[in-house]
Amino acid sequence: MTSPLTENIDTRAGRRGSVFVRLLKRPAGAISFGILVLIVLVAVFAPLLAPYDPNFVDLSITRALPSPEHLLGGDTTGRDVLSRLIWGTQITLWGALVAIVTSLVIGVPSGLAAGYFGGATDRIGTWISDAVQSVPGMIILLIVGANTGNDFNLLMVTVGVFMAPGYFRLTRATVLAVRNEAYVDAAKVSGLSHARIMGRHVIRPVVAPIVIQSALTAGMAMGMQAGLQFLGIGGGTTPGWGAAMNEGFRVMRTDPLLLLWPSLALGISIAALAVLGSTLADVVSVTAPLPSRKARRARRAAERAAASGEPLAVTASTGAVAHAAADSAVQIENLRVRYETADGEVEVVHGITLDVAPGEVLGIVGESGSGKSQTVFSVLDLLPKTGSYTADAIWIGGEDVTSLGRRDRARLLGREIGYVPQEPMTNLDPSFTIGHQLIEPLRAVHGMSRADAKARALAMLERVGIADPPRVMRAYPHELSGGMAQRVLIAGAIAAKPSVLVADEPTTALDVTVQAEVLELLRELQQEYRMALVIVTHNFGVVADICDRVVVMRHGSIVEIGEVAQLFSTPEEPYTRELIAASLDGAESRAELDRAFALTGSTAQDADAQEAAAPAATDASTEADRKEVRA
Amino acid sequence: MSATASAAPLLQAKDVVVEYGTRRKPNRVLHEVSLEIAPGECLGLVGESGSGKSTLGKAILGLVPVAGGSIAFDGRDITHASGRDRRALAADIQVVFQDPYGSLDPLMTVGDILAEPLATAGASRAEAKAVVGEMLDRVRLPKHVIDRYPSEFSGGQRQRIAIARALVRRPKLIICDEPVSALDLTTQATILDLFIELQRDTGVSYLFVSHDLGVVRRVCHRVAVMYRGTIVETGDGEQVTGDPQDAYSRRLLMASPVADPALQAERREAWLALRGERAA
Numbered sequence: 001m002t003s004p005l006t007e008n009i010d011t012r013a014g015r016r017g018s019v020f021v022r023l024l025k026r027p028a029g030a031i032s033f034g035i036l037v038l039i040v041l042v043a044v045f046a047p048l049l050a051p052y053d054p055n056f057v058d059l060s061i062t063r064a065l066p067s068p069e070h071l072l073g074g075d076t077t078g079r080d081v082l083s084r085l086i087w088g089t090q091i092t093l094w095g096a097l098v099a100i101v102t103s104l105v106i107g108v109p110s111g112l113a114a115g116y117f118g119g120a121t122d123r124i125g126t127w128i129s130d131a132v133q134s135v136p137g138m139i140i141l142l143i144v145g146a147n148t149g150n151d152f153n154l155l156m157v158t159v160g161v162f163m164a165p166g167y168f169r170l171t172r173a174t175v176l177a178v179r180n181e182a183y184v185d186a187a188k189v190s191g192l193s194h195a196r197i198m199g200r201h202v203i204r205p206v207v208a209p210i211v212i213q214s215a216l217t218a219g220m221a222m223g224m225q226a227g228l229q230f231l232g233i234g235g236g237t238t239p240g241w242g243a244a245m246n247e248g249f250r251v252m253r254t255d256p257l258l259l260l261w262p263s264l265a266l267g268i269s270i271a272a273l274a275v276l277g278s279t280l281a282d283v284v285s286v287t288a289p290l291p292s293r294k295a296r297r298a299r300r301a302a303e304r305a306a307a308s309g310e311p312l313a314v315t316a317s318t319g320a321v322a323h324a325a326a327d328s329a330v331q332i333e334n335l336r337v338r339y340e341t342a343d344g345e346v347e348v349v350h351g352i353t354l355d356v357a358p359g360e361v362l363g364i365v366g367e368s369g370s371g372k373s374q375t376v377f378s379v380l381d382l383l384p385k386t387g388s389y390t391a392d393a394i395w396i397g398g399e400d401v402t403s404l405g406r407r408d409r410a411r412l413l414g415r416e417i418g419y420v421p422q423e424p425m426t427n428l429d430p431s432f433t434i435g436h437q438l439i440e441p442l443r444a445v446h447g448m449s450r451a452d453a454k455a456r457a458l459a460m461l462e463r464v465g466i467a468d469p470p471r472v473m474r475a476y477p478h479e480l481s482g483g484m485a486q487r488v489l490i491a492g493a494i495a496a497k498p499s500v501l502v503a504d505e506p507t508t509a510l511d512v513t514v515q516a517e518v519l520e521l522l523r524e525l526q527q528e529y530r531m532a533l534v535i536v537t538h539n540f541g542v543v544a545d546i547c548d549r550v551v552v553m554r555h556g557s558i559v560e561i562g563e564v565a566q567l568f569s570t571p572e573e574p575y576t577r578e579l580i581a582a583s584l585d586g587a588e589s590r591a592e593l594d595r596a597f598a599l600t601g602s603t604a605q606d607a608d609a610q611e612a613a614a615p616a617a618t619d620a621s622t623e624a625d626r627k628e629v630r631a
Numbered sequence: 632m633s634a635t636a637s638a639a640p641l642l643q644a645k646d647v648v649v650e651y652g653t654r655r656k657p658n659r660v661l662h663e664v665s666l667e668i669a670p671g672e673c674l675g676l677v678g679e680s681g682s683g684k685s686t687l688g689k690a691i692l693g694l695v696p697v698a699g700g701s702i703a704f705d706g707r708d709i710t711h712a713s714g715r716d717r718r719a720l721a722a723d724i725q726v727v728f729q730d731p732y733g734s735l736d737p738l739m740t741v742g743d744i745l746a747e748p749l750a751t752a753g754a755s756r757a758e759a760k761a762v763v764g765e766m767l768d769r770v771r772l773p774k775h776v777i778d779r780y781p782s783e784f785s786g787g788q789r790q791r792i793a794i795a796r797a798l799v800r801r802p803k804l805i806i807c808d809e810p811v812s813a814l815d816l817t818t819q820a821t822i823l824d825l826f827i828e829l830q831r832d833t834g835v836s837y838l839f840v841s842h843d844l845g846v847v848r849r850v851c852h853r854v855a856v857m858y859r860g861t862i863v864e865t866g867d868g869e870q871v872t873g874d875p876q877d878a879y880s881r882r883l884l885m886a887s888p889v890a891d892p893a894l895q896a897e898r899r900e901a902w903l904a905l906r907g908e909r910a911a
Contacts, residue, residue: 182734186796189692190748191721200747204738367815368786511679511842516886516902538816541888544895564892582816583890584823584845589869590673590852593827 022283029283032275039269043089050083054239063255072261076247081258084239085265091240092222092269095156099221100214102160107167108210112198114168115175125172129165137162141224145233155233159224163217170213174206208284215277219270226266241266317351317392319551319558329500329532330379331355331395337374337556340386349374349389350556356549358499359530363547363564365537365579371556372536376502379534380419381409397499414445418493418531420503420522424485424510428477435473438492446496460491464521483514487521494525500532501525507542519545540583544568552576640667641705641836642691642804648699649683649690660686662860663700668804673830673837675847675868677883678857684840687857688806691838692726693717705803722752725797729809731789735781741792742777748800766795769832770825787818794825804836811846823849844887848872856880881905 023029042049051071061074072081114125137159144158145151178184179202187197229242230249241262248259317334325331337349349371356362366372378389379396393402397416401409413419421427428437435457442453454473461469464487477485486506493501503522507515523546526533537543543550543564550567552559552575560573571577581587588596647664650657660683668674678684689695691702693712701710704724712720728734735744742763749759764774770791781789790810797805807826811819827850830837841847847854847868854871856864856879864877875881885902889895 182728182730183736185692185694186726186728186734186793187736187747188694189721189724189726190796190800191718191751192747193718193751196751200739201736204736367817512844513679513882513886516888516899519888520899520903539888540816540890541895544890544892545888545899568890568892579816580890582820584820584849585889585891585894587820587845587849589848589872590827590850591867591869593849594852597831 019283023280026279026283028275029279032272032279035268035272036276039089039272040093042086043093046086046090050080050086052080052083054079054084054087056080063251063258065257073257075244075258076251076255079239081244081261084244085241085261087239088241088244088262089265091152092225092266095152095159095225095240096218096221098153098156099160099163099224100217102157103163103167103217104210104214106161107164108171108206110164111168111171112175112203112206115172116179116194116198116202118179122172125168129168132162133165135162141228142231142233145228150233155228156221156225159221163220166213166217167210170209171206174209175202178202178205208280212277212281212284215273215280219273219277222266222270222273226262317353319353319561321353321355322549322561323355323357325355325393325395325400326398327357328355328395329358329360329397330534331393332375332379333392333394335375335378335389335391335394337371337378337383337387337389340388348556349378352553352556352558354551354558354561355395356500356532356534358532359526361526361533361535361546361548363535363537363543363550364553365540365543365550366553367538367579369555370553372553373504374556375553376504376534376536380413380417380502381406382419414441414496414498416499418496418498418501420486420490420493420501420506422505422508424482424489425477427489428485430477432476433473434475434477434480434488438473438488438495441492442495456495457491460495461488463525464488464491465517466491481514482510483517486510486514486518490518490521490525494529494531497529498531500534502534502536504536505538506535508537508539515542522546540568540580541585552579639669639706640703641670641672642668642838643703644687644691644700645703646700647687647690647697647702649686649695650698651695657698659698660860661690664857664860664862665700666855666862666865668836668838670803670836671830671834672853673826673839673851675851675854675871676838676840676857677842677844677847677854679842679883681859682857683860684842684857685808688726688808688838688840692724692806693720718751721748722800723803724806725800725802725804726806726808727790727793727797727810729813731786731793731813732781734793735789735796737781739780740777741779741781744781744792745777745796745799748796752800762799763795766798769798769829770795785818786814787822790814790818790822791825794822794829798829798833798835801833802835804838807837807839809841810839812841812843819846826850844872844884856883882909 024033057078058074058080059078061070061080062078063076064070064074066073070080070082072085075081075084110125110129114122140162141155141158145155148154184197184201187201192200225240226242226245229240230246232246244262245259245266248255248257248262252259321328321331321333323331332355333353334351335349335353336347336351338345338347348369352371352375354362354364354375364372364375374383374387374389377383377387378391379394383389391402393400395401396412401412428434435454438457438460439450439453442448442456443450446453448456458469458473461472466472466484466487472480472484472488480488490506501522506522507518510518519542522533522535525531533546535542535546547564549561550564551561552567552573554575560567560571560576562572567576568580571580644667645665647661648659649661650659652658664683664687666674666676666687676684676687686695690697691704691709693709697710701708703709704720709716709720735741739747745763745766746759749762754762763777767774767776772788772791772795776784776792781792784792794810810826811822814822823846826837826839829835837850839847839851851868853866854868855862856871856875856877858879864871864875864880866876871880872884875884882902882905885898885905889898
């Protein structure tokens, strides 16, 4: 019962394993990763790689230019620059490691605790984190350096402490986002201790952002360390890059190369870390990458070539029309909807034909993935960017709009077609008043004056049963209930008296008592304006309540079209029967099931009794449900 | 396994009060709610969003603090159970949530998800494997799903996994919080049948929270109707979902559309009449 789109989602195991692979597939990722591996190898094998002792003084090469024996020349006291750089890699990486480990050890557990427990723990943690961030770190580092005789490791620990708030905030934010997930509640109910829940469920989503943060933090730590050494702190005899930069800086005018080499090493390292971090972030956040434009073009060309050779196997269009195109409110012929996915194009609507007469209420029913919403989005020309459709013909309001461009189609919205969405709240902009959101379209689309538009908006709100229209005009969306928000959207959709109103699951997000009110309103408006109404729903009760004709869809095709009375009394297709049976109206109650079970169940096997008690149709879908797993 | 009211209640909630918000400005969402569930019984709790029906389930599970009244399970007072006491209750009280997508940790395999409550209880690996296998069988999922991740399953299959997780400790009570409302109609019907079958086989009790009268009529022996934090009517399932006595329950029933055009036309008339009375 999954849509074709979700069936194509690759497995989590595959995704996790491929993060690294996908990172390396990107040039930026491969290059930066390669550079970092090289730097780590240089650090590890410094004793073998360095041609000379980094502290060995050979006065003959003082300020020497690069030569075959000393590839990068000598420094101001006659030491081999290359050897000092190679050994400097070791100390630079070690310093960054110390700082990061310190940050991690302080920031992650405290962030976990603050995000998970909230309340006082969170307030105190956040307070400390803010306090640390407001302390001027460089001054503290100078003090630490002065009082500990420039102990390098201690300085890097201090750097780590100052970078810990970054980890704290990141961890806390991520944990806050998952803390209220039902699986965390389920873990609590399962009897897991807080420590176990944090260790097993809460920490995992934190790992990816932490890794990314660490790449960036490592670069910062290297920069801090070089900065300290440049100021002459924490250097000593250790041949760090920062110390080398300091020395190079002093002789910059006479020997610019001495400043260039360590700067280059530091710059490349930090840049590589930053690029790696941001590429990682990209790779992790994009779970379903769009095919590249080149790949898409190539595939299209291949398809065209194939089509010219032998026609692709195209399934016949399903459905039929009941009225002449010029007399219909909406007519679509052989509509196909496709989506671009990582695995290529997926067709989700396989050629359907249907129509609606003026003043008729057409229901489109089906389960998730049946393509019912995709169908109306195509009529509205509002498919998402990755989707596209083709149709032999689309008629709206008796006009052929098949060849109209996007802009002309958009012009029909609000005039010829009104649209009522499923989620009323998310379809109102939270930062504007209701009045603004009703008046602006009237002015922009219909060129009304402000006063006329306001009068019309007030009249429409009154018409949809809003008790105090002037007050609602001044209100913001969050001040309305879901039912009121839906009335507002209906008011907006019919303000221009369209000939067709398209409602996509208009009552699914609402309570039943509110649903009844909204259905009653839609019925009244439809009759008053003699509008055609296309209502998409999965609820056969809603269909029975309001529709004249019904289209039953499954897996992107039309299964059956019929008058409402006929479809309910004598459905032709088994699938239609199954859907109607599944809506539980008229099905046996628990008491009846138990009585039946008591008669048969005491002797028969449990499974047989279950089959006897359950409607036959639902067993078929259990089977289908199970088959999905095997597939 | 038909439950009788005379049996000693497994769960007894008495005058339960739950408040959200700050201590100074509390927002009372449950007003002295009382109900009982017998062993092997399914009690339905219906109401609209914001009526407090899910909150009562959470109060029983210890996920929200109780501000007044008492909750007794199997004769023990569990109103303020926390820490070790609450964790011990995990063996007896379990939950199936509404959202089959959010209730399973996306980064764990199905096998790990199902074995986790057992491992916490100190079961050995072999014991856990046997129980997990048995429960997968009960919810009609093939054994090999233990190596898969939740994202590989459809909504109905995930809900089967969530039910199996609730079952592994062999609890006496499962709180079902809108367990089928996110599912397609046909899937919904099969999952409801599964709930009934499991109840017959294991004798578990359900508190079945739902906004859908058709759903509770199908699975519940008794039904309580909740409105704005108060229970307005409790009674036999067929009676409450077929011929309710309370005014709000009647409105709720008449507002639920039936999948039959002729019957629905009658029901709509009845609903319009009720609406007219109320306005008058």
